[in-house]
Amino acid sequence: MFHLRTCAAKLRPLTASQTVKTFSQNRPAAARTLGQIRCFTSPVAAEPFLSGTSSNYVEEMYYAWLENPKSVHKSWDIFFRNTNAGAPPGTAYQSPLPLSPGSLSAMARAQPLVEAQPNVDKLVEDHLAVQSLIRAYQIRGHHVAQLDPLGILDADLDSSVPADIISSTDKLDLAVFKERLRMLTVGGFYGLDESDLDKVFHLPTTTFIGGQESALPLREIIRRLEMAYCQHIGVEFMFINDLEQCQWIRQKFETPGIMQFTNEEKRTLLARLVRSTRFEDFLQRKWSSEKRFGLEGCEVLIPALKTIIDKSSENGVDYVIMGMPHRGRLNVLANVIRKELEQIFCQFDSKLEAADEGSGDVKYHLGMYHRRINRVTDRNITLSLVANPSHLEAADPVVMGKTKAEQFYCGDTEGKKVMSILLHGDAAFAGQGIVYETFHLSDLPSYTTHGTVHVVVNNQIGFTTDPRMARSSPYPTDVARVVNAPIFHVNSDDPEAVMYVCKVAAEWRSTFHKDVVVDLVCYRRNGHNEMDEPMFTQPLMYKQIRKQKPVLQKYAELLVSQGVVNQPEYEEEISKYDKICEEAFTRSKDEKILHIKHWLDSPWPGFFTLDGQPRSMTCPSTGLTEDILTHIGNVASSVPVENFTIHGGLSRILKTRGEMVKNRTVDWALAEYMAFGSLLKEGIHIRLSGQDVERGTFSHRHHVLHDQNVDKKTCIPMNHLWPNQAPYTVCNSSLSEYGVLGFELGFAMASPNALVLWEAQFGDFHNTAQCIIDQFICPGQAKWVRQNGIVLLLPHGMEGMGPEHSSARPERFLQMCNDDPDVLPNLEEANFDINQLYDCNWVVVNCSTPGNFFHVLRRQILLPFRKPLIIFTPKSLLRHPEARTSFDEMLSGTHFQRVIPEDGLAAQNPENVKRLLFCTGKVYYDLTRERKARDMAEQVAITRIEQLSPFPFDLLLREVQKYPNAELAWCQEEHKNQGYYDYVKPRLRTTISRAKPVWYAGRDPAAAPATGNKKTHLTELQRLLDTAFDLDAFKNFS
C-alpha cells in the first residue's frame, strides 16, 4: 500500500515511455520494488479497492501504463489518469454498479472522472492469463521445439501442439497464430485475443524473458518464449520440485541473447566437427566392410563431450570417468580420450597377434585410461573409458561405482574433482531397466557420485526398430525424471545449440551436483552397422537421410557466410586432419602385436611389477595374533561410544559375543568381524554393500548400532578399532541387485587395496544381476586384462524354506570356472595352490566353519593378485552351536583350508574305512550327526571341499590315497542337476585317474531348487542321508 500511496502523488505529466526508459536502464531485471525510484505522497492508500496484496500488482500495472497507456486495460488507464489529475481517494476508481432496476441511471451518474469505468477484474484476469501462458511454454514448449533434424518424427512421438501454447513451426505466421489464438479463446484457456497482442504485460518473477525489461507487449512475450523454448532446444525441467533449480534453468534459457559464441569458440567447434566427421570418413575409406558402429548423423557428439569436459575442467574437475555403448566409440577414443590413432587403426588388422593372455575383446568394447593437459583450460585431466560388454547399459552402474571409489580415495566428498559421463542410445536408455536402477543410486549417501552427465545419442532408431514400437514414454529420456534431472533435448544439426546445452549441463552438475541429461536428437546415416541395409525397414526415413546435408557441411557454410572462417581455412583444417590419419595409418602397419594392456581402463600403479606381473607367487599366513583377535572381539561385543542406548536384545547378542571372545571362539559374525577388523588395521578399506547388510538379513551381523532414543544416531564399532585404521563402509543398498552389484564391481575396479563385498539378500537373488556376473565378473580379466577382487556373499542352503530363498545356484558359478575337468595339473609344481588361483577366472568357496570364512576373506587381500571370490554363505549355520572356530585355528601361521580332511576315528584307521564321503558346506553337519546316530565313525570318512574352484586336486588326491579300501561318493543336499555334483565328479575322477566310480548321494534331479513342503523337504533329506550311510547303496550299480 505504501508504494501505491507514494506512487499516486508523484505522478507527473511526463510521457509514459520516457519514464520506463529511465527506469529500465537503471534497475536490475529482478528488482520489482518501485520504492527506490518513486516517492508518492498522495493518500491513495485510502482507495477502497486496494488491499495489501493487490498493491504490487497495481505497481506493475503502473509500469505498463507508463510505458504505453494503451497497453493496460482501459480501466487502469482511467484510474491512473484520474489519480494523476489529483482525484481524491475513492473517486479515482469506482466499482461497477449492480445491474438492478434503475441501475442504468445510476451507471450514467457513475461516469469516470476522466474516461470510461475501469474493469480491474479483467485486468487481473489478463495478467494471470499471460502468466499462465508463460508457464505453459516453460512446461510444454519442448513438445513443439524443432528437435528432429530430419523433420520427420516428433522427438516426443506426438505431432500435436499442446492446446495451451501458441507455438507454430513457422514462427508466428499470422494466419497460424490467429488460428491458435482462436482455439485458445474458444477452448477458454486464457481469454486473450488478438487485440491483446500489443498490450504490455508485467512479467512475473518466474521468467527471465524480459532481460532488463520488467514488462513487455504480449506479442514480444510470445516471441521470446518461442525463442527460448520452441526452437532447436527443448528444455524439460518444470517437474523439478525446487524453485531455485527451476529459476536457474529458466535464467539459462530465457535470458535474451544468452546463447552467444565468440568467433574463436565457433572455430573450435568447427575444428572438432572436422575431426569427428573425417575420422569416420577415414575408417569408411580404409575399411569399408568392417563394423565400426559409426557416428555419422551424430558427429556433434564429439564437440558435445569435449564441451562438457572443458567446462567441467574449468570448474575444477580433474578426472572424468566415462561409459558408453558401441555407437561412435572409436571416435570418442580417438578424439575425446585421445587414444593414439595407430593403436585404433591396428585393431582393424585381422592378422595381429595377441600379446596378452585371455580372449581379448572386439575393438569397440575396450576401455582406456589417459592423462593429459586440457588444451582449453590448461589444466591436467584424466579420462577413463570403462570397458564394456555388448549388453547395453550394463556398464552404467560400473562407471558409477568406479567414480565413487575414485572420489572416495581422493577425499572428494562433493564430487568436485571426479565425475562421470554416461552415454546412451535412445532405444537402450528407454528399454533397459538398469538405467532406472542406476538413477536410483544417484542420490543415496553411500552411492552418490554427486551428479552424472548423461548424453543420449538419440538417432530415433534402435537397430531396425522404430521408437514408436520401442517405448511407451514420449521421450527416451523420461526415466531421468524420477530423480528430478533436467533434460535438455537438442537438435543435433544445430551445433551451437548443442554446445550451449552441454555447457549448461556441465554448469548444472557443478552447481547442484545432480544428474542431468542431454538428449542429442539426431539420425543414423547408415544402417545399424556399416553392413546393414536400413532401407529394408525404414525406407522413408532413409530417403530423407540421403537428402540430408552432413552437419559439418552445414555448419561450415554458416560460418563462411558469417565470415567467421573462409573456405580455404576450412579446407585446410580438413586436409590437416586427414594427413594426421594417414600418417597414423602408416605407423599402424608397424604394429605386429596387439597389447590389450594398452586398453586398460583402471591401472593399479605399484601393485604389479613394471611388466604387469604379481610381486610374488606366495601368500603369507592369514592368521592373527591372539591380542588382535581379542581386541577386535572386545570391540565387536561392546558399544565403543558414550551415552548410547542400544536395544535390549542387541545387548544380549553383544554379551554372547563377549563370552565367545572369553572362550576364545568365534561364530560366523565374529569371524567376519575379525577378518574385516584386522584388514582395516592393515590399511585396507572395506566396503560391504547390499540389501540390509548393516544389520544382516539374518540379524547376525549388527555392524551399525542404533540409539534407541535419538533418531538416526548410529555407531559403527568397526570404525573404532585402531587409531589409524582404514575406514569401514557398510551400507544398506537400494533394492536392486543388477545396479548395486555393478556399482560394487566398479568400486572394486579402482583400487586393489580394498576389500569390496556385495551380499545378496538371499543367494538366489543374484540372478537379477546375472549380466554383471556373466559379462564382467566371470570373464572380465580374460576380455580386458583387468583384475578385480570383488567378493560375492551368497546365502545358500536347503532349509525347507521353499524353492526361493534356498539356492544361490552354485552350479551356475561352477559351470563358468575355466579349469579343465579332464586334465590333472602338475601337482608337484612349487606354489601349486597359488598358481592355480592365479590362473583361474574366479574363486568359488563354500566354507563349513567360521574360521575358514575368516581366512578366505583375509586371503583375498593378502594374495599378490586379485580374483573375484564367490562365497556361498550359510543361514542356519550362523547360529549352529557346532559351527564355531577356536582362536587356535586363526592364530599366526594358520591358513585357509582348501580341503578339511576327516580327522576323526576314520582317519586313525583309514584301511578300515568303507566309504569316503566328499561334501561341501552345511550338509557336513547333517552328515556327522547321522554318522554319529548310526555309529559309523570308523567306516565312513567325511572330507569337506571348502574351495570348489580352483579344484584342490592335490589335497583330494592325498585324501583318496589315504583310504585305499573306500568307495567314493559325493554327497550334496541340492538336487542332482544342481549344486556341485556335475562340477566335482569329473574332477574327482581325473584326480584318481578314473580308477574308481564316484557315487552320488543327494536329491534327485528337479526343476525347482527346493520343495515348498516342509515334510517333503525332511523326507528328501533323510533319504539322502540314508543313501550316504547305506554301505550297500551302490552295489547294484557297480
Ligand SMILES: Cc1ncc(C[n+]2csc(CCOP(=O)(O)OP(=O)(O)O)c2C)c(N)n1
Ligand atoms: C541388453 C542388450 N540387448 C540387445 C542388444 C542387441 N543390440 C545391439 S545394438 C541394439 C540397438 C540399440 O539401439 P540404441 O540404444 O538406440 O543405440 P543405437 O545403435 O541406435 O546407437 C540392440 C538391440 C544388446 N547389445 N544389448
Ligand SMILES: [Mg+2]
Ligand atoms: Mg538409437
